[in-house]
Amino acid sequence: MAHDHNHTAPPNEIELRVKALESLLTEKGLIDPDAMNELIDTYEHRVGPRNGAKVVAKAWTDPAYKARLLADGTQAIAELGYSGVQGEDMVVVENTPDVHNVTVCTLCSCYPWPTLGLPPSWYKAAPYRSRVVIDPRGVLEEFGLTIAESKEIRVWDSSAELRYLVLPERPEGTDGWSEEQLVDLVTRDSMIGTGLPLQPTAK
Amino acid sequence: MTQAYSTLEQPFDTEEPVFDHPWQAQAFSLIVHLHRSGLFAWPEWVKVFSDVIKSAPPQPGESDNDTYYRQWIVAMEQMVASLGLVGEEDIAQRAHEWRQAYLNTPHGQPILLANASCAPAHDHHHTPTRAPVAVSPASSC
Structure with missing residues (x-):
């Protein structure tokens, strides 16, 4: 050679x-x-979970916005300027003291790009896609997230037609926080449902 | 626990690069571009892609992203073929030409498709040899 x-x-x-x-x-x-x-x-x-975090923080501080967000996710998210491919039909599901929500795409990797960016690799991988619907509680445990037995877990299957975004519960101890401060507590995984927002003490 | 699941043991909110390789970004953007040009509706792509994911499962030793983009490329080629844009043979032929272009391009120079059939001028000059480089001896009869 x-x-x-x-x-x-x-x-x-x-x-x-x-x-x-x-x-x-x-x-x-x-x-x-x-x-x-x-x-x-x-x-x-330019797209990434920070867009979604702004949506969540606004919903935490503005009850009228939150109402619009839960009624018509696509429209309310577009108000903040986030729209485009894989963001056309958004449904926002709210975590409450009784219900924890988690999202998946069982067929491939449908994911709300304009609000969360491109999905993490585990979201695209077969083990997560297949197992979270069979044993959501167990899979969340593997993420280090223990959901109380008293709480219902709902798994939402994003598809080509619509994608879900989880609205996590606002952490306690954040009374009086501004929207900008709250944005930093919202993690990507808290909007997928495999995690929770950061606690104010963790800052 | 499969190898593919190991990512779950890492911190989940660390910034990971969106694409592992530039070609993944190219392939990703190519499909989004064609969709935004109005050549197909997004659910049509998702149907093709999810069918490929089902029929071409992860292989041993592949990373999650390797699997994902291997499936993405197969689906992408099916998509453009079904739209009548580019056939599989054309892609294979062109890939072969690009390969030739790389092989013909001196290291450090830009890879041009034209180099596939004709190597560019380069400084690999042959040392003049003032003697035949090969001789076929005359037969004696």
Whole structure:
């Protein structure tokens, strides 16, 4: 192999196929490279669970907003400027002292991108997708989340048609906190239902 | 507990990179782009993708994201084929050409598809050899 230094090692097959498809579609005028870069930047850097946290914090501090959010999630979330692919039909389910909600997509990985960003890898993986519907209490335990036996757990299956967002309970000891302060307590997992918001003492 | 589940033992709110590799971001954005261009409704994509997930389960040694994007690429190729945009043979052919382009491109230079059939000029000049490089001896009769 005397010529080793004079070529570039090709990437693996899957990467070559993506490159192939992208170049073919670009030639056909079906892909705009600028729009592609814009999308990548958006999903890498600009959407994420902080959007959802703002929705939750507003609902905690503004009863009228909370009412709108529970009545028409899509509309109320769009009020804050969060909409787009996989955010078209949003349903917000509220945790209460009697009910804990958790979301999944049993078929694939439907997830509210505009409010939570792209899903964590465990959300996309078969074990979570299959087990949380069979043994929600047990799976939540594995997340370190013990739900009292007295509490009902509801598992919501997000789909191509609609996606769920959990409205967690506002932590105690946060009376008088501003919306901006509360945002920092809202974790991604608390909006999936596999976790709870941070406690004010934990800050 | 399967290997794929091990992620559950990590802190769940640590920032993890959205994509492991640039090609995953490309493939992801490609589907979102085509959808936003109005070529298909999102539920149509979800149907194709979830069927692939069912028929192509995780393989041993794969990470969750490896599995996910392997399935994503298969579904993506099915989607563009079913829309009549690009067929599977075209993708295979073009992938082969890209591979050739890499092989023909000196390290450090941009990979251009044109290099697939014709290597670019480069500094790998042959040392002049003032003698034949091969000889086929004449036969004696």
